[in-house]
Amino acid sequence: MAEERPLVLVTCTAPVNIAVIKYWGKRDNDLILPINSSLSVTLHQDQLKTTTTAAASRDFTEDRLWLNGEEADVGHPRVQACLREVRRLARKRRGGSAEDTAPLSLSYKIHIATENNFPTAAGLASSAAGYACLVSALARLYGVEGELSEVARRGSGSACRSMMGGFVQWQRGERLDGRDSLAHQVAPEMHWPELRVLILVVSGEKKQVGSTAGMQTSVDTSPLLKHRAEVVVPERLALMMRHIRERDFEGFGQLTMQDSNQFHATCLDTFPPIFYLNDLSRHIIALAHRFNTHHGHTKVAYTFDAGPNAVIFTLADTVAEFVEVVRHSFPPATNGDQFVRGLPVGVASLPEELLTAVVTEPVPGAVRYILHTKPGPGPQLVDDPSQHLLGADGLPRCRA
Amino acid sequence: MAEERPLVLVTCTAPVNIAVIKYWGKRDNDLILPINSSLSVTLHQDQLKTTTTAAASRDFTEDRLWLNGEEADVGHPRVQACLREVRRLARKRRGGSAEDTAPLSLSYKIHIATENNFPTAAGLASSAAGYACLVSALARLYGVEGELSEVARRGSGSACRSMMGGFVQWQRGERLDGRDSLAHQVAPEMHWPELRVLILVVSGEKKQVGSTAGMQTSVDTSPLLKHRAEVVVPERLALMMRHIRERDFEGFGQLTMQDSNQFHATCLDTFPPIFYLNDLSRHIIALAHRFNTHHGHTKVAYTFDAGPNAVIFTLADTVAEFVEVVRHSFPPATNGDQFVRGLPVGVASLPEELLTAVVTEPVPGAVRYILHTKPGPGPQLVDDPSQHLLGADGLPRCRA
Incomplete structure (x- = not known):
């Protein structure tokens, strides 16, 4: 210089x-x-x-x-x-x-x-x-x-x-x-090499309330947020660190879903209420629970931020199957080119009983594309x- | 005998x-x-x-x-x-x-x-x-x-x-x-003679989780419900009784909306989460808030139970105007016969600035009918x- x-x-x-x-x-x-x-x-x-x-x-x-x-x-x-x-x-x-x-x-x-x-x-x-x-x-x-x-x-x-x-x-x-x-x-990032992330980028709908304004209103009006911050989060944080340390996907996934839901619960407890989840989010949430129920344990975990996209945590051996479930649940509007982006995804064919149990009422075009990624530096x-x-x-x- | x-x-x-x-x-x-x-x-x-x-x-x-x-x-x-x-x-x-x-x-x-x-x-x-x-x-x-x-x-x-x-x-x-x-x-029931109730009966969608099973899961899994029951409700109950005693619609209406939202927040904090509100409920909630904001105070208050219908509390002098707002927001699918049932509703014409401020993105047919009633014995x-x-x-x- x-x-x-x-x-x-x-x-x-x-x-x-x-x-x-x-x-x-x-x-x-x-x-x-x-x-x-x-x-x-x-x-x-x-x-x-x-x-x-x-x-x-x-x-x-x-x-x-x-x-x-x-x-x-x-x-x-x-x-x-x-x-x-x-x-x-x-x-x-x-x-x-x-x-x-x-x-x-x-x-x-x-x-x-x-x-x-x-x-x-x-x-x-x-x-x-x-x-x-x-x-x-x-x-x-x-x-x-x-x-x-x-x-x-x-x-x-x-x-x-x-x-x-x-x-x-x-x-x-x-x-x-x-x-x-x-x-x-x-x-x-290399601590949990099997961990994968699927981002379901959904169609339309702009964010309604910006997060800066939204969280301020929540702090001012939600009694549940106060309790969450003071009592619930300290317990959950310790638990989450243990799940990560132990690479325990069952615990990690469940707590991830619970904490996403609780965040949105505090948004709803805000006055006037803030909604970031919509009917499509509910659909994706229900799909994840049906998928886990079908398998008898937590194989995918959703989390939603202050916007409509869904983020799914899963393990490498589940990616191909779950992507196929998403493709069946939200059939791509066009020919499906570019429906899956990011890291390569293998091919999976879904057993009939999984399709029957998990894929109910498909919503064509609701998911624009899936981005496949993983933890990084x-x-x-x-x-x-x-x-x-x-x-x-x-x-x-x-x-x- | x-x-x-x-x-x-x-x-x-x-x-x-x-x-x-x-x-x-x-x-x-x-x-x-x-x-x-x-x-x-x-x-x-x-x-x-x-x-x-x-x-x-x-x-x-x-x-x-x-x-x-x-x-x-x-x-x-x-x-x-x-x-x-x-x-x-x-x-x-x-x-x-x-x-x-x-x-x-x-x-x-x-x-x-x-x-x-x-x-x-x-x-x-x-x-x-x-x-x-x-x-x-x-x-x-x-x-x-x-x-x-x-x-x-x-x-x-x-x-x-x-x-x-x-x-x-x-x-x-x-x-x-x-x-x-x-x-x-x-x-x-005669304590507050002006109080009125409008039930917006919405189309379709069966209840997904029965309330008996739902509340049991909430008790078992929602940390926010526990806090609500132990800390929030006792305070709110005392406040609500005062609002009723004083016939204070501003206080009554706001607390009614807040408590409905908090109940649904605890449903969302349940695991797996329970959703009784859908995109139409969100639409009605937003409409009520826009209506109140336009008037500068609380003229209508929504509450939702474990089902999709909306119940609106308001005062007699607001019924005709709000019913007209609902009619514009959810234009009846048929000719509108029987769209309003129950107690008679007067005629109101909506000022242009109210329509512009409050009625956004109408959803035809989403509300089947409105039932107009009041407190009773x-x-x-x-x-x-x-x-x-x-x-x-x-x-x-x-x-x-």
Whole structure:
């Protein structure tokens, strides 16, 4: 980083995560401190990732931000909070001197470009990956290392869990300043090699109530949410960690479903009530229970966030069969090309008695496609300069 | 009741009730003791009632029961529990002597016929009215007076609340034998003359999980239900009684909606989850909130039981307008004849700005009809012998 280099570019990728013990409700809106701890599985970036390039140059005249090629408001308070926090850490690292003598001046303006490899409209929690990626890229740019989940949390609560791979806990913390509200890895992504994730991307229906507004209303009005945060979650968190440690799918799956249901129950207990589950979600839930009942134990487990897509956890040996069950239950509207995406899925033929017991009242076209993925690692630095989203001029590259 | 009379006939009617603080969960399945107190509004029998004729004769060779003209199983444990309890009270009243010397012997076999003036399939809690009516008729037959809610409770928990008119509390009670788990009138039906009830009878969809099985699963699996019963309901009950005493529709309506939502939240927190609300229920809930928001205060309040129909509480001056809103939101499939039933509804024309703000995405045919009713009295003795459901031969009369 010699002075003659006019432009410094860093590109990172970051993953999506899916909570199995849900986060819903803040005890501090500004610092984004949760009312309860949560636990998630980081998904593999081969299927779902955000890529962010951050660039700094003394030639830039203002901070700028592009999301999926469109210029966006860099002044967004959460973007600014992340930027401010990374710069604060950089300043601290540089000895806290008021004099800024490092090659990459903290006073340089920055350009940021970010892109998802999945449609934002698909309702796949893009803000967690987005802020995790932003913070990772900025930290690399400024040479900041170490604990960054606290910074990512300032962008979006669940983003702190995308700062690590595998199984990640976001600890509620006790301090008012939030310094102990951090993410920790419970187990790395290779801990449970058979674990698989199927995302059922459903058709239509926009999110009705945004999660920031929704959780605030829940905190203000739901007596059940308060009880969940104070009493239920601490017990469940300990239990979930044990299930993960022991790779106990029966326990993991059941608790995942129960916690998803309880999160949506607290939404319903909110006033006015918030509904993220619809008749199709009910259909998928009932299908999963019929499938498990037919097999006599928990082979698939659903979880739903603040949107209509269903996420199914299962083990590798069940993927082909369950995908076939979904195909029969929600026959693809078109010829079925691209109905299954992501990791390869084997062929399964369904026994007649399984079809009869499990596939009732098919709903054609209700599921747009299934994305097959698995647990994956945390944010990655992209070494290949051809992958930068910003060109030598510091502006977004035209990408095919 | 001289000995020469071969047949003694008694006919009673009994009302349906709608809980505003919901009952869900038993602490004793046999005695039907609830985990929390509940509170309901008794609906007027001009619109919804069960009629039951009980007859005793020394000529009857066996106990028999007819429901809506079809013979049914008189050996049903809950029917038998009611019969046994009424006879026990009669025996006690007659001095507990082993010798049965009263004109109507307790050893005579009985015939019972019962009918609803509304379709059972409409999902309007018929068991509460049914058991309240059975117990009322049997008590009259045997000359038993006084506290009968305990007996009705043995037929169906919520039946005890149909033993009184107006606003009725079913107290949880503390005793293991259930002797203090009784219904009490909080206020008579004329206490709040402006209060009105609109039942939106919706199309299709049978109840998926019966309430007896459902509430048992909830007690066994929902941590939120336990908290609701122990902590939330006692507070809400006191508050609801105050709202009723003060005829405070704002408070009454809001708490009614909140408690309905919380009941359904505990169903969702049950494992496997139970869903009684569907997309149409969500539609009606959202409509009610938009209507209230438009008016700037609570003018209508929804409540849903373990079935798909919506019950709306409102005041007399709002009925015509809200019915018109429902007609616009769920345009009747046919020409709209009989779309509104029960008490007369005035004509209202909706201001354009109300229509724009409140009626979004109409769903034709989703509501079959609206039944307009109001709070009403408890069980009634029918004096007119032409109204008996059993003829002089002790068998069901053919009715037009």
